[in-house]
Amino acid sequence: METSLLLQNVLTPPVLFFFLGIIAVVVRSDLEIPAPLPKLFSLYLLLAIGVRGGFELQIGIKEETLLPTVCAAIIMSLVIPLICFAVLRLKLDVFNAAAIAAAYGSISAVTFITAESFLKSQGIPFDGWMVAPLALMESPAIIVGLALVKLAAPKNRPNKRVMKWRKILHESMLNGSVYLLLGSLIIGFLTASHNPDGLEKIRPFTESYLFYGVECFFLLDMGIVAAQRLPGLRKAGSFLIVFAVCMPVFNAVLGVFIAKLLLLEAGNALLFVILCASASYLAVPTAMRMTVPEAKASYYISTTLGLTFPFNIVIGIPLYMQLVNKFISPSLG
Amino acid sequence: METSLLLQNVLTPPVLFFFLGIIAVVVRSDLEIPAPLPKLFSLYLLLAIGVRGGFELQIGIKEETLLPTVCAAIIMSLVIPLICFAVLRLKLDVFNAAAIAAAYGSISAVTFITAESFLKSQGIPFDGWMVAPLALMESPAIIVGLALVKLAAPKNRPNKRVMKWRKILHESMLNGSVYLLLGSLIIGFLTASHNPDGLEKIRPFTESYLFYGVECFFLLDMGIVAAQRLPGLRKAGSFLIVFAVCMPVFNAVLGVFIAKLLLLEAGNALLFVILCASASYLAVPTAMRMTVPEAKASYYISTTLGLTFPFNIVIGIPLYMQLVNKFISPSLG
Amino acid sequence: METSLLLQNVLTPPVLFFFLGIIAVVVRSDLEIPAPLPKLFSLYLLLAIGVRGGFELQIGIKEETLLPTVCAAIIMSLVIPLICFAVLRLKLDVFNAAAIAAAYGSISAVTFITAESFLKSQGIPFDGWMVAPLALMESPAIIVGLALVKLAAPKNRPNKRVMKWRKILHESMLNGSVYLLLGSLIIGFLTASHNPDGLEKIRPFTESYLFYGVECFFLLDMGIVAAQRLPGLRKAGSFLIVFAVCMPVFNAVLGVFIAKLLLLEAGNALLFVILCASASYLAVPTAMRMTVPEAKASYYISTTLGLTFPFNIVIGIPLYMQLVNKFISPSLG
Amino acid sequence: MKRLDLIVSERELDTIIEALEKAEVPGYTVLKHATGRGPQTIVSEDMEFTGLGANAHVIIFCEQEILEKVKENIGPTLSYYGGVAYVSEATEL
Amino acid sequence: MKRLDLIVSERELDTIIEALEKAEVPGYTVLKHATGRGPQTIVSEDMEFTGLGANAHVIIFCEQEILEKVKENIGPTLSYYGGVAYVSEATEL
Amino acid sequence: MKRLDLIVSERELDTIIEALEKAEVPGYTVLKHATGRGPQTIVSEDMEFTGLGANAHVIIFCEQEILEKVKENIGPTLSYYGGVAYVSEATEL
Ligand SMILES: Nc1ncnc2c1ncn2[C@@H]1O[C@H](COP(=O)(O)O)[C@@H](O)[C@H]1O
Ligand SMILES: Nc1ncnc2c1ncn2[C@@H]1O[C@H](COP(=O)(O)O)[C@@H](O)[C@H]1O
Numbered sequence A, B, C: 001m002e003t004s005l006l007l008q009n010v011l012t013p014p015v016l017f018f019f020l021g022i023i024a025v026v027v028r029s030d031l032e033i034p035a036p037l038p039k040l041f042s043l044y045l046l047l048a049i050g051v052r053g054g055f056e057l058q059i060g061i062k063e064e065t066l067l068p069t070v071c072a073a074i075i076m077s078l079v080i081p082l083i084c085f086a087v088l089r090l091k092l093d094v095f096n097a098a099a100i101a102a103a104y105g106s107i108s109a110v111t112f113i114t115a116e117s118f119l120k121s122q123g124i125p126f127d128g129w130m131v132a133p134l135a136l137m138e139s140p141a142i143i144v145g146l147a148l149v150k151l152a153a154p155k156n157r158p159n160k161r162v163m164k165w166r167k168i169l170h171e172s173m174l175n176g177s178v179y180l181l182l183g184s185l186i187i188g189f190l191t192a193s194h195n196p197d198g199l200e201k202i203r204p205f206t207e208s209y210l211f212y213g214v215e216c217f218f219l220l221d222m223g224i225v226a227a228q229r230l231p232g233l234r235k236a237g238s239f240l241i242v243f244a245v246c247m248p249v250f251n252a253v254l255g256v257f258i259a260k261l262l263l264l265e266a267g268n269a270l271l272f273v274i275l276c277a278s279a280s281y282l283a284v285p286t287a288m289r290m291t292v293p294e295a296k297a298s299y300y301i302s303t304t305l306g307l308t309f310p311f312n313i314v315i316g317i318p319l320y321m322q323l324v325n326k327f328i329s330p331s332l333g
Numbered sequence D, E, F: 001m002k003r004l005d006l007i008v009s010e011r012e013l014d015t016i017i018e019a020l021e022k023a024e025v026p027g028y029t030v031l032k033h034a035t036g037r038g039p040q041t042i043v044s045e046d047m048e049f050t051g052l053g054a055n056a057h058v059i060i061f062c063e064q065e066i067l068e069k070v071k072e073n074i075g076p077t078l079s080y081y082g083g084v085a086y087v088s089e090a091t092e093l
């Protein structure tokens, strides 16, 4: 059964375009999507996810599972970086370990979207408000990462640069992509509650085929980027390669158990697992670049973008689905 | 009642995104929409407004109020710069006064669109052909501005640069955004009259949710730009700050009286008022930059973009609506 | 009758926007569509054509005319460059002759799209799988062009650069735009055969009004580019000017005869003729630039983009339609 | 050999390039989308969408004689519209 | 007259420009979207969409005295975040 | 210290950078999307969408010895595909 799930996941346009991007690099085609077009896609996707999430949140605000799920998600985004940090310290210095740990505590919105598409194609229902935990998992992970640097780093940091809590909070909340996602969420929520007409006008922009098409385009670019990043990862050594594949699976297993405790149904459970298993390549690296320049950008970008992201998109989603089927809805397993 | 109108205006997605952009700058988020994406949105909006306007013009061409309205609009775009020039000369030299005056005689297409959205959300009908006066108010304002420089400027202009009428006309008619708007208007008109099929194929592109979505995106960027411009305005001094808020209101009041004379109904009246009250940050600055380099770009850009635009979008539209309600359709006031 | 067909072709939004672009250059408006926006439109159009073609191919795969048409198209893309080369050698050296010849053997996707729009507006049916021959005509033309250089060029090429077959194949198949078109075709095909749901989600993105709108935008830019290219062509001399107009017509006549032999109906016949008559300005120039730097880019770009493309878009399509009507479906002629 | 660096508004680029061509420079390179501040003006990124145009950085490698002609030709434009022009030494690799 | 070329990460640009303004440079020009490699880092195009930011190339024409002040002001940023700063001779055209 | 300015077609950039790496330059900076004219070719903005690629401006700060190696490595590419390479003096700030 797993291969059939895998195939069903792979044979969707977004994942196929992701492969098209990877193959382009492998066969040395000169296909490229020049800057700032990927930024356009990324801004659009964040805005669209946010607005939709705000709307769904307004509808689902009274559902019983919502609050526990959000809280559990935030806790996961605090705990996962700590686990990752412990593992990474086996081989890496404090700066690099903290930066990578923060990335794995945070989330990847595009992995989330792809999982949603997968659920839809499988006919498995899920709640739109799962975007809320998504939006709330970035900041805590960044805070933990920076706090680890503050507390664990050698006291004599070069240039006596002291990290201030104020700065940590700023980087974690006001980072461009976190800000746009949270802001759009609030706009979606406000519009849904005070201006249903306005909502009807913006929804097609954020939910129709345009979203699906941009997702395909973005994944095409992500395929190119991921494949270009892979050699960088090889340089970083086998420890990080193993980490970039095993850590998401470990986090996913953790996520399955929490999802079971939360009594989530299969669809929401998969999304929750994806939040745990995916790693950030937007907000966290940006925050780290500014505040922890000692960490190598090539490390935290190559692990998340070059290996964990493709792994999750291609193999992770159907694999986690099977885990969910087994442990959460055994009747379907 | 005004606060309720204000709230209804503010709680629409485009205005909320405008605020999101402003706040991003205030809280120092690093959110940015890199060039040339804002240009893409701006080109799309001009093209879409033009095509729709041409189509509506073709339908409404025989309506009685159309011709008088268009003529009145053109006259306003000639008269307003003269009034503004007189006011601005109190404190500024000829070059700066003429450049700013031209900007206030001209229009802001995005303010117009936002007012349309506002009318729709209020359920107040208006005519699509109001785009025609919009398209025809840019060139006259530029002509007046440049003519003022030609006539009033010190005879010994640096480098003995003589302004030729030919050049004035060229700048006023063939400026990129004027040209695209007028060209699209003509294309919309031609298509509507000779090729109804073609029209049906292009209309969804220019009128559907895509338009609304791009409007939101563009206003997000405008919020960022406006907030970045504000400090520049502070440098320019309090005279220009007061001007940038009071002049639009004065022009709006003028517009209300003309609208009453023209017997326009509430919807068209508000749009007419908006044309009078709004100021150009696309066509006029571009023309001025080329032909009147003596005027400071930071002056005419900061007043229009940094203050008049946000004022109109947030407070102006509901305020002018109330004026219209009071003087034009008193039964509703 | 011809003028009526011509008018019907010209009075469609895409062609009108093409004119708007040309006129912008002629009257020296400063309208411009900054890079990389044209690239965005071009990527989107290739992706959309490809996906749609793959889907239609999956439907039409068992149709009798499909295989012969594809084979004939490939043969044409091998034969036309040879004819062109023979003609061009009258005045040009091997390098330039081969590069231009390859361009005319290949195709222009936007000319093809415009012809489809024309057919739709005329109510003439055609098959969607005609995209398959389109996608398959680029590579062979490039191969012939490079083979001509390899075989006919002076043996002592500067820097003793030897052209390897491996490199020729790489350039002809893995060129960015060929790769995206073929890749999207395969994705469309795979999705259509294995995941009808996924297809339904991607189709509106590639076939709805978004496609038509982007086509308009792209043609606006192409108008600007073509008009800017024209002076370059004048420098290249009258031989190339005559060639750029007469060769497409000759190829079209050839195409009409082959289409008659293939028993194609009017719609497909016109598209087949367009494939023969149009010339590449994306894939072929890119391949030539890399492998035959001795050929002047201004020659092969200016002929295809500055003259053949506008000629085909404006006059060619209705002209070829009339040819098709005369020779293929005489009852309608 | 000399290296000339011009920084001018994108909107005056056509005039400048015409002037360069008239001075018969052997070649030139243009980098657009430059921003910056000078004694007179501030040019920021949003100039781009408003149509005001950012700055362009023009690099010219040429002989001293040509430099003289360039100076004559572009002088008026620079003094009217602003912009800077600096010369350094350069030798071919 | 001197010409100073700075190449720094776009994300530190604001700090750098503040430092330049404090040193009272007569003007500066910024070219963004630069990529490259240094002794410490590789900066590629995809830095752009991830928000990491590419590099910026900053050009400053100024007198020797100002250069000293610039050095003081931007020194710490360069040594902490990386980036290069080189000076050449230049004369006004 | 020397400053090397290369202006080459974007399409040859990979070859050039490989050559630079082989010459063991300490670093380099690339600015893409440059347009221009040389003795042989004109490169305009629309090269971008056609896939022909605009020019790239590559800046390298390095020692004289490395320059020699760079010259050897990129010489053939430059003479075959066109492009310019100029050297000036530079000192670290
Ligand atoms: N000292 C300088 N160093 C580098 N760039 C400058 C300098 N002065 C002016 N610029 C550039 O030249 C442009 C025009 O300056 P201005 O002469 O003030 O109009 C500015 O926007 C800067 O990009
Ligand atoms: N020797 C060099 N020549 C030119 N650019 C350099 C050089 N070294 C560093 N850079 C640029 O400076 C940036 C920062 O380098 P780094 O000091 O390694 O962080 C690099 O990404 C390059 O763009």
Ligand SMILES: Nc1ncnc2c1ncn2[C@@H]1O[C@H](COP(=O)(O)O)[C@@H](O)[C@H]1O
Residues within 6 Å of the ligand: D025, D026, D027, D028, D029, D030, D059, D060, D061, D062, F007, F008, F034, F035, F036, F037, F038, F039, F040, F041, F042, F043, F055, F081, F082, F083, F084
């Ligand atoms: N004298 C020059 N000064 C500045 N840039 C040049 C010069 N000559 C050539 N270039 C640049 O180098 C590119 C290639 O020139 P070419 O050698 O003619 O192929 C041109 O497109 C210009 O951008």
Ligand code: NA
Residues within 6 Å of the ligand: A080, A103, A104, A105, A106, A107, A251, A274, A275, A276, A277, A278, A279
């Ligand atoms: Na995670």
Ligand code: NA
Residues within 6 Å of the ligand: B080, B103, B104, B105, B106, B107, B251, B275, B276, B277, B278, B279
């Ligand atoms: Na006005």
Ligand code: NA
Residues within 6 Å of the ligand: C080, C103, C104, C105, C106, C107, C251, C274, C275, C276, C277, C278, C279
């Ligand atoms: Na052809």
